[in-house]
Amino acid sequence: MSPTYLGGSDRAASSPYSLTVEIPLELVLSGWYLTEPKLSPDRRRIAFVERWRGAAAILVVDVDVDVDLERPGPARMLSFGPDPAPGRGMGGGCFSWLADSTGVVYAAVDGELWCVRGLGLRRVTDHERSARAPWVCGRFVVYVLDEAEVWLTDLDTGDHRRLDDGRHEFCFDPAMSPDASVVSWQGWSPPAMPWDGAERVDCRDPSGRADLSAWRPAVGAVQQPGFAPDGTPTCVHDGSGWLNVYLGDRAAVSESAEHAGPTWGMGQHSFVVRRDGSCIVARNRAGFGTLSIVDPAGGVIDLLTDVVGVHGQLSMVDDRLVVLRSGPTRPPEIVLVDLAAPGRPGRVVAASGATAWRDVVLADPEAFTVEHDGVELRARRYAAGKGRMLCWIHGGPTDQWQVDFRPRVAYWCSRGWDVLVVDPRGTTGHGRDYQQALNGGWGRLDVDDTAALIRRAHAQGWAMPATTVVIGGSSGGLTVLGLLADHAGLVAGGAASYPVSDLAALADATHRFEAHYTDTLVGMPGAPGLEEHLHSLSPIHRSDRIVAPLLVFHGTDDPVVPMAHSVALADRIRRGGGDVELVLYEGEGHGFRDPVNQRDEYSCTEQFLSRFLGGN
Known part of the structure; x- marks a missing residue:
């Protein structure tokens, strides 16, 4: 394949080899990274996690819906309590927006969940364990304790209850249906690893009877259980032989490509579902990534084709999409996409790393x-x-x-x-x-x-x-x-x-x-x-x-x-x-x-x- 030179260089691609101008070690170790971007429910702000030299914070960028997407506001700090506990790379599980977009619930380094709302800061949990992967729906937040238990807490009253019945030694990634009637999560037990035989567990009436059922394909494993806007269950599983996105029992597109990575941690978010039944999917073909719209009939249109790299941490409200992407010399950056104009290029809202990476020339692999x-x-x-x-x-x-x-x-x-x-x-x-x-x-x-x-x-x-x-x-x-x-x-x-x-x-x-x-x-x-x-x-x-x-x-x-x-x-x-x-x-x-x-x-x-x- 012909090389594409990343990093914004105007130098001609005259050789299949990378230029050997030595990269300083201090640049390699500069280590300022962003992860887990999420649009607020009112789609006016994007929150994300910043990691730098052992510390972390949740930042927010204002995106005024009445002006051009090319001019998002400056990033400001949203969290001011204990440091958040970020995921790594394309993983997440750190925070969730409140339903009214006024703040977030986040997992902190002290193992508890905290709520930041305007001037208010309060601790949501008091388990003295390790809470992770909060998901807020209305007044409820569901989350995981010690990678083993799923809990539900009422943010108004503080009442909480355990939802799982202990059938699985590991529980990841709880999600709540739009009407709050079902909570789903990924569960598995040794000797299986999550990619061997994880199941989707559904808890119906989580604030009442809490009836449980579990499912996985006959041969395969489930990850990222969730719901479409109309309440249709969604997930990724490899029952076909490939990790593909499913809406109910229908594959968004059945193909020899992977729509997710292995479950080494929580909060992957490699796809989102639109109200019309189409999906946005981060696809992996033999290590090379594409971001694609998949229509209800299985037709595929690629987005953000100007950069070779990978995409993940998708978040969407209406026709506004935010995604985390990176390339061989492109540190993780947050890109905002207007799905109402799919031919329009995405806009970088925030970027990791030193600006010097833009001067690094590396041929595509x-x-x-x-x-x-x-x-x-x-x-x-x-x-x-x-x-x-x-x-x-x-x-x-x-x-x-x-x-x-x-x-x-x-x-x-x-x-x-x-x-x-x-x-x-x-x-x-x-x-x-x-x-x-x-x-x-x-x-x-x-x-x-x-x-x-x-x-x-x-x-x-x-x-x-x-x-x-x-x-x-x-x-x-x-x-x-x-x-x-x-x-x-x-x-x-x-x-x-x-x-x-x-x-x-x-x-x-x-x-x-x-x-x-x-x-x-x-x-x-x-x-x-x-x-x-x-x-x-x-x-x-x-x-x-x-x-x-x-x-x-x-x-x-x-x-x-x-x-x-x-x-x-x-x-x-x-x-x-x-x-x-x-x-x-x-x-x-x-x-x-x-x-x-x-x-x-x-x-x-x-x-x-x-x-x-x-x-x-």
Whole structure:
């Protein structure tokens, strides 16, 4: 495909490669982000969450309906109590507008819900637990406690009651019908993960009898339960094999594209339904995103086609739509769209990041496929064209790095490295069968799939084994270790952040949400031969084969993959004569938040690449 240069540059697209003007590390780490835009019910204001250097606030922009959409008012702070607890990326679950548009109810970092209305600030809940995903309808707010219970509170009287009956260990994303007669949410229980078999739970007469029923497709999982303006139940499910939007039992459009990402958190909002029965859908085709109007007959018209990237966090009132979008060098920005004039370009209401990102030039990634083991594997190449390559493996493994804002990718491309983003089996975005294909083979199939994609890149002449490094974190780190152990000579080295290395130990030690993840990805407890299977798939038991240089990062307080796993791994590699450097960050968890440690991670990685591959 021909490259499109993002960021507002007027320079001609004369090369398929990104320009290698080095991006400053301070720009990469500047980290001012916006998320979760929501139109007020009277459609006059847009509220959104701002995150910057560990703090957060809810801001509001006035959008006067009597003037041109090109001139929204300046952003002002709406929240003034405890900091809100924002979602991340295309996730949300932080706040909901009050029905009269005079304020919001939000989830705060203290675990309670708070209400801001004009000069008034009051605490709505007093559970002393973790409240999340508020949804306001009239005088009621429904929300989730500890990711496990659904509650209803009357904002006028303070009366509250629990709605779920405990049948599911996890409950996410409650929504209330327009007439307040039904509350619906997503529920599931281990050993299933939400993408395996989550159900839609409906609670009828929530302030009275609270009658419960649950549904999901025979093969598939449900997410984002909600309601159309006329009360028709809506959701996303993959009963057809693909995550598509449904209105009742009718698909908005049945297609081989995904209309949502995996449920790693609450508040995705990847679609909205109009009064005429048409939908606005954020679609994902093999990692590339489009925002589309789908009419009641299934016809599709794409919106905002001027930017390559992804869209999410859709909010709509009447013919006014607001959406969060980002691209490879475009930090998340809030775009306002007038659906009454669909040919009119959207207007950026607020934008994340420093303005310097507009001067970064990065060619669009090139998609390619390779046939391996009877499966069509996919990847995307961000080209620098210097003959050296970083193969990046996403975490999860039930996830995907879409063509969205990835400062790391831009940083390393600007230093002359191709970045190959691979989608081995288990990756989302390619349908249910592809995502579920990893089950039983985590640590084997993903490793061999990534090796096949790297070999294809080498065959294309983009890099050689001596100029290729594989990088990944968490589950991606597991794949890094497996590649070094099982495909010696394919790459020159690897870097792994908080990697999974011991599957048996992980199942005993990880946090609640992922406590049963290995049951589906590897095997159910008690299954014949499970102990041997876990042993064979765990890189720590093949560490004697890791001879290529390895760099490992880990936080001392990681609740997902304990630091001790990486310490044991490094010790075994050293005893086997391997070359490994282990960097531990005091007080960090599953990901590094301290700017000092973030800078050090980049510095260590750059030194690692320079030491073994000649660096720049």
